[in-house]
Amino acid sequence: MSTPPVQYPVTWAPRRTRAVLLPVCALLVALFAVLAVLLPESWQLNDRIMMVMSGVLFAAVGLMLARPxxxxxxxxxxxxxxxxxxxxxxxxxxxxxxxxxxxxxxxxxxxxxxxxxxxxxxxxxxxxxxxxxxxxxxxxxxxxxx
Structure with a gap:
């Protein structure tokens, strides 16, 4: 059997999906961080931290979807x-x-x-x-x- 014309390594990935998800993930973290800063003063520090962590969590899910x-x-x-x-x-x-x-x-x-x-x-x-x-x-x- 002849060798297929290939240069290793070869990677197949849904590039368009990654091209969309990666910037969206960064935007989510930035957006939730800005929201945490702009919250009314009645919100406590732990509420603000949880707001940022929510953005990180949503971004982590997006990164998981971009992983395959x-x-x-x-x-x-x-x-x-x-x-x-x-x-x-x-x-x-x-x-x-x-x-x-x-x-x-x-x-x-x-x-x-x-x-x-x-x-x-x-x-x-x-x-x-x-x-x-x-x-x-x-x-x-x-x-x-x-």
Whole structure:
């Protein structure tokens, strides 16, 4: 099997989602901090701190939503989803799926389980998601031949 023309590492991520969420997160923290300063004097220090912490909490949720990505290198694939990160050797991945209506790609694993690969999602561009899933599938097929 021939080597696919790829320069490792390769990363797939919903870039538009990140481009929107990261500035929004910064804006949330700044907005809640300004609100904490502008609160009436009847509000106590702990109320102001909680206002800032609320902004930080909302930003943390936004950062969690911006986290998903799939990275491939010569040794395997790292899948970073909302909360968990999983490192897979190439031999552990049997198939890459992205069916019509799926919210993201899934990886069928050698142990009989599946793993969501949220970094490849059609919600931000179906054609791009299909191309990304095919590129990952081609890499899986290539490494299965070794």
């Amino acid at each position: 990505r799939v990275s491939a290198d010569a040794d395997g694939v790292t899948v970073i989803n909302f909360v968990r990160t999983r490192r897979l050797a190439w031999a552990e991945i049997v198939r890459v799926n992205l069916r019509q209506g799926d919210p993201w790609a899934t990886l069928d694993l050698a142990d009989g389980t599946s793993l969501a690969a949220v970094g490849i999602q059609p919600g931000v561009g179906r054609n791009q998601a299909i191309a990304d899933a095919r590129a990952l599938r081609d890499l899986v097929d290539h490494h299965a031949g070794h």
